[in-house]
Every structure is written in structure tokens, then in C-alpha cells.
Amino acid sequence: MKPTLDPFSWALIKLRRGRIRAPCVLDRVPRVSVVIACDNYGHYLRxxxxxxxxxxxxxxxxxxxxxxxxxxxxxxxxxxxxxxxERVRLILHEQIKGHIATYNDGLDAATGEFVLLLSADDLATPGALTHAAELLVAEPSVGAVFGNAFQRRFACEPHRWKKLD
Known part of the structure; x- marks a missing residue:
């Protein structure tokens, strides 16, 4: 049976933008390691x-x-x-290892309290790491955080890409 909330609780959640509790101020600065796997994505990497x-x-x-x-x-x-x-480190494979081994090498090198895995053609929205770290610090029982994915749609034309959004 699904737990139900009274109308007042639902209103509070809506006011807090979907959060059950109000956001808290961090009492420390958490370290977040971002592992970026790159395989011929130099034009997206920066x-x-x-x-x-x-x-x-x-x-x-x-x-x-x-x-x-x-x-x-x-x-x-x-x-x-x-x-x-100076926050950026680089690991170079001498031979192709594949996606999983690439992420695992990055995870082995990570020193942060929290980790985000990205491909070089992905982006994080402004404040996304901050919000995730706030939640993970405030709620130690939480093991993973994710947000909404945003995608731009493109249609392929001969020798051109056309933005659909």
C-alpha cells in the first residue's frame, strides 16, 4: 500500500520544489570527483x-x-x-580498454567523497553538483542522486544538422 500525504504536506512539498524537507546549509565543503570518459570527443571536452x-x-x-x-x-x-x-587530472590509456575500464580507472583515481561519472559529450547543469552534495550530506541514507535529463533534438539533413527545439 502506497503511503499518502495530507494536503498540507503536499503543499509544503510543492513550495519546496519537490523536496520533502527544506534545503539545508552545508556545514562543510564536500569534495566531488567528476570522472570524464573521453573517446574521440575532444571537441566537446572543454x-x-x-x-x-x-x-x-x-x-x-x-x-x-x-x-x-x-x-x-x-x-x-x-x-x-x-x-x-589544477583541479584537473589526466589519465591516458596506451591501448583501447573500453568504456567500463575507462570509468573504473577514473574511479580508482578519485579522492572525493562523492563521484559523478560523465562522458565527454555530456554536461552538468549549473548548481547540479551542489544540490546533489547538499542532499547526500543532509541524508546519509541516500546512496545515489540523479536529476532530469535535458536533450536537444536534431534532425539530420545532407551535410547539416538542424536544431528542432
């Missing part, structure tokens, strides 16, 4: 890293880029990002 290092207040971010022997300019892009930001 934007991906920017999405997890900017507009994420109140947390300490560690970025681990794991390149699975890309043949494009991914390694050069990753090195330039690393040279400009």
Missing part, C-alpha cells in the same frame, strides 16, 4: 569540464579525464585544460 567546474558553489571539485586512446585532438585539449586548472 565544455564538459566547464560545466562541472563553473557555477557549482559550495563544493570542492576534482576532475579526472580518462582518455581511452583517442585518435582526434582529445589528448591535446585535455592537456591544455589540465595546464590551466
Amino acid at each position: 565544455q564538459c569540464v566547464d560545466s562541472v567546474t563553473r557555477d557549482q558553489p559550495g563544493i570542492e571539485v576534482e576532475v579526472i579525464i580518462v582518455d581511452d586512446k583517442s585518435t582526434d585532438d582529445s589528448i591535446a585539449v585535455a592537456r591544455s585544460i589540465k595546464d590551466c586548472d
Whole structure:
């Protein structure tokens, strides 16, 4: 049987934007490791890293880029990002290991209290890591947090992409 809430409780949840409890102020700065798997996504990598290092207040971010022997300019892009930001580390595979091994290598190197796995062609929304860390710190019984996925739709035309949104 599904638990039910009274109308007052539902109103409070709606006012709190879906949260059962009001957001809490963090009493410490949690460290979040972001493992970014890259396989020939050099043209997306800078934007991906920017999405997890900017507009994420109140947390300490560690970025681990794991390149699975890309043949494009991914390694050069990753090195330039690393040279400009001390929070970024780089792991380079000497041979192709595949997606799971790439993530596992990043997880082995992570030192954060919390971890986010991303592909280099993914983005985090502003504040997403902060909100997730707030929830995980406030509710130790929570083991995973996820948000809504946003996608832009494109249609393929001969030699062009057309945005549908």
C-alpha cells in the first residue's frame, strides 16, 4: 500500500520544489570527483569540464579525464585544460580498454567523497553538483542522486544538422 500525504504536506512539498524537507546549509565543503570518459570527443571536452567546474558553489571539485586512446585532438585539449586548472587530472590509456575500464580507472583515481561519472559529450547543469552534495550530506541514507535529463533534438539533413527545439 502506497503511503499518502495530507494536503498540507503536499503543499509544503510543492513550495519546496519537490523536496520533502527544506534545503539545508552545508556545514562543510564536500569534495566531488567528476570522472570524464573521453573517446574521440575532444571537441566537446572543454565544455564538459566547464560545466562541472563553473557555477557549482559550495563544493570542492576534482576532475579526472580518462582518455581511452583517442585518435582526434582529445589528448591535446585535455592537456591544455589540465595546464590551466589544477583541479584537473589526466589519465591516458596506451591501448583501447573500453568504456567500463575507462570509468573504473577514473574511479580508482578519485579522492572525493562523492563521484559523478560523465562522458565527454555530456554536461552538468549549473548548481547540479551542489544540490546533489547538499542532499547526500543532509541524508546519509541516500546512496545515489540523479536529476532530469535535458536533450536537444536534431534532425539530420545532407551535410547539416538542424536544431528542432
